[in-house]
Each structure stands twice: as structure tokens, then as C-alpha cells.
Ligand SMILES: Nc1ncnc2c1ncn2[C@@H]1O[C@H](COP(=O)(O)OP(=O)(O)O)[C@@H](O)[C@H]1O
């Protein structure tokens with residue numbers, strides 16, 4: 001009989017669940033979108049109850065779609081949107097405030113204040129991160145300082161903090177497990193990535209009581225068992241891992257120097273640096289790629305906040321397109337973007353600029369500019385932003401010949417070809433593009449003994465197609481200079 005693993009992929013815009021077989025084949029999928037809340041400029045929130053309910057119903061749908069029942073599932077792997085912060089009541093499990101999403105910039109001034117005190121170097125040394133509202137710590141401080149009674153209740157041990165992995169684990173196990181994994185912990189600004197423990201000095205800096213925090217485990221570990229009320233049977237939870245790290249595993253980037261880039265709501269480039277926690281000289285993040293049997297593999301990461309979200313904006317904000325996939329035909333319908341550049345800094349700029357106050361812009365408009373040019377410029381912006389990250393990685397000494405790409409946006413062939421052209425680098429698209437869920441399933445399989453090693457998992461990775469650069473160097477350089485000029489016009493620092 002085959003072994004089946006249920007991977008939960010709790011993303012920024014939807015909750016997904018996928019049942020995989022032991023060869024990494026997809027047997028059933030369940031997906032539920034949920035609401036995005038923008039209560040004020042630069043604030044982004046999710047309803048934790050909606051996250052939980054959509055996750056639960058996606059799991060049930062995926063098991064049903066696979067024609068299976070819960071007793072056929074050997075284990076669960078959870079992967080998640082990272083940094084998003086939830087605080088809940090240990091007694092009732094109810095969140096005391098909406099989830100503050102990774103894109104939320106409400107704590108920009110707190111970060112600027114800490115930077116002004118000269119604390120960025122200490123924070124970077126310990127956590128591998130920068131002082132930016134992207135990460136969990138200032139979001140957590142905000143909740144403790146702004147929700148009535150929260151700080152006292154936290155100090156009294158009545159509350160729990162978690163990123164989405166912890167929150168889902170708590171719910172699935174009915175409060176029996178308050179845990180996270182090293183990858184998710186490494187996105188909080190509170191975790192010492194060298195010592196692999198919560199850092200007292202960082203906790204002091206952000207005024208976070210230690211009693212709020214989950215236990216940090218390996219990315220594949222014993223995370224307890226789901227309460228039978230959810231699926232009719234106890235199922236062990238065998239892995240937790242942040243979604244970009246999961247995609248790194250799903251893309252089998254296990255050797256130092258291997259790199260993947262995922263194009264969903266945002267875009268995240270992750271370079272495996274092996275057992276070395278390489279400190280970037282170009283404002284990239286040092287992060288945990290995965291931790292297995294207590295052994296840490298580190299990565300350099302470049303994070304871009306808006307990639308597919310810019311396409312969503314063309315659809316839902318401007319109503320220029322009816323669906324995301326229309327952008328391919330639109331981009332192909334014109335010979336060039338006609339000098340138009342679009343900088344989608346809707347929630348500030350991430351790596352390598354880290355400018356939370358920057359806002360987006362479209363430049364080079366003329367009377368001849370049409371929808372196709374704007375759509376093409378939007379897709380190109382994702383390629384240019386990736387180039388910014390790869391330049392930074394190369395500046396940090398990385399040397400790679402191919403980039404493994406995945407995520408919803410790489411269904412668009414025009415985008416992948418353009419990426420190869422702008423990056424001057426071969427882009428490989430895998431057979432299974434659901435690499436995030438796949439990575440969580442692989443780690444769960446490793447914990448269950450379905451796989452004996454990462455090498456065995458690497459053997460399962462298969463390329464579907466590769467895209468080689470065809471653009472000439474003069475064009476590439478001219479276009480990239482145009483992009484840099486456009487970025488310079490939206491920057492505030
Ligand atoms: N054919 C396409 N061309 C361009 N963008 C696309 C295409 N298909 C999906 N997208 C974009 O990809 C994103 C969805 O990717 P997905 O990996 O599901 O995201 P997430 O996990 O962040 O929710 C959306 O933002 C959507 O606009």
C-alpha cells in the first residue's frame with residue numbers, strides 16, 4: 001500500500017492542503033481563499049478563525065479529492081506564510097487580536113527608532129535579520145502595547161504567541177503543543193540563529209516576556225497528534241517549516257550554492273549556504289533553511305514584498321484584466337513596454353533596499369501607453385526585482401548557473417523567459433510546481449521514515465523545462481538601468 005502525507009500550505013491569500021504519495025505525486029488538493037483586511041494605510045490583517053476554518057476545510061477537501069480517508073494519511077506537514085503574528089488565550093484558544101500579516105508596516109516608526117539607537121548591528125548579528133516591520137517582533141510588541149490588558153495577561157502566562165504554524169499546531173492538537181520550528185523562529189527577530197535559542201537580549205529589546213513563546217524544534221520532529229475530532233482519527237504532525245524554506249526543500253536545493261526563487265504574492269529567493277551562517281554585505285537576510293536532527297542548514301534570502309500581488313492589483317484594483325493569466329497574451333501583444341517602468345512598492349521596498357516608507361509608481365507614461373504596456377511593465381518589475389536580489393547574492397560571493405523557479409506566477413511562460421533574459425541565467429521549472437507543500441510533505445516523510453535521507457529526496461526532483469537567456473547584453477543593461485532609475489524615484493532613504 002502507498003504512503004500518503006497531507007501537506008498544509010497556509011499562504012497569504014489562500015489556505016491549501018495537498019495529499020502527496022511517497023513519490024511526491026499529487027493525489028488530491030483542497031484550497032480556500034480568505035479575506036484580506038486593510039483597516040488603515042499600510043496595515044494588513046487576517047482573521048485567525050478564518051485561517052483555521054479554511055485550513056481545516058482544505059484538509060478535508062484534499063483527503064476527499066484523493067479518494068482517501070483520514071486513516072490512510074500517515075502524517076501531516078505544515079508550511080505557512082511566515083512572520084505573520086498571532087497572540088491567543090491559552091485557556092480558550094481564541095486570538096486576542098487579528099493576525100498582523102508580514103506585509104503590515106504599522107511598526108515602521110518603532111523600527112526606525114531602534115535603528116536610530118544604533119541597534120541594527122546587534123540585531124543582525126544575533127537574528128540574521130534587519131530592523132524592519134516585516135518581521136514578527138515589533139508586531140508582537142504592538143499587540144502587547146495596544147490590546148487592553150494584553151501585557152499583564154502575557155506576563156501572567158495566560159497568553160501564547162505564535163506564527164501561523166504554531167497557531168495551527170495548537171488548534172490541531174487542541175492546545176497540547178505550543179511549538180514552532182527553527183525556520184519560523186528565525187523570522188521573528190527574537191531567535192539567536194547561531195545558538196538556536198530565544199535570545200534574552202533581543203527579548204529585552206522588544207519587551208517580550210519569554211513565557212509567551214513556543215518551544216523551538218527541528219523542521220521535522222514529533223509535533224504531537226491531531227485531535228480525532230478534526231478528521232475522525234489522530235494523525236501525527238511530523239513537520240513544520242516556513243513556506244520559503246519549504247520551497248527550498250521541495251526544489252531539492254540541498255547543496256551549498258543551490259538557489260530557488262518562488263513567485264506567489266511576493267517573491268523570495270533562497271540560496272543554500274550550508275552549515276555556514278553567512279552574513280550578507282548587501283542587505284540580504286541570513287536565515288535557517290532547515291534544521292534536521294539538530295543540524296542547521298543556513299541560507300541567504302532576498303525577500304520582495306510584491307510580485308503576483310501586482311498582477312492581482314491590475315485585476316482587482318485597476319480592473320485592467322479579468323484574470324492573472326491574461327497578462328501573458330498582453331505582454332506578448334507588444335514589442336516592448338515602450339519605456340514604461342512599474343515599481344510595485346505598495347508596502348514599501350524589501351531587499352536589498354529595506355525602505356518601508358517607499359510607495360509604488362509607474363514611470364515613462366506617454367499618450368501611446370496602453371494596458372498591454374502597463375501589464376508588461378508589471379511582469380517585468382518582478383524580473384528586475386529578482387535581478388536586484390541576484391546582484392546582491394553575487395556580491396556576497398554566490399556563484400550559480402541556474403535558478404530553480406516555482407510559485408503561481410511561473411505558470412506564465414513569458415515571465416520565466418523574461419526572467420532568464422533579465423538575470424542572464426538559466427531558469428528551471430520543476431515538474432511539481434507546488435514545491436512549498438511538497439517540501440513540507442518531504443520533511444514529514446523524512447520524520448516518518450518514508451525517506452532515509454535528503455539525497456533520496458533529491459533524486460525525486462525533476463525538471464519540466466528550462467529557459468535560457470536570449471536577450472543581448474546591451475539591451476539587458478539598458479533596461480536594467482531604466483529600472484534602477486525608476487526605483488531611485490520612489491525611495492525615501
Ligand atoms: N499566469 C499568471 N501570470 C502572472 N501571474 C500569475 C499567473 N497565475 C497566477 N499569478 C499570480 O500568482 C499569485 C498566486 O500564486 P501562489 O503561489 O498561489 O501565491 P500565494 O501562495 O502567495 O498565495 C497571484 O498573486 C497571481 O496574481
Ligand SMILES: O=P(O)(O)OC[C@H](O)CO
Nearest residue numbers: 011012081082264265266
Ligand atoms: O504566502 P506567500 O507564499 O506569499 O509567502 C509569504 C512569505 O512567507 C512571507 O515571508
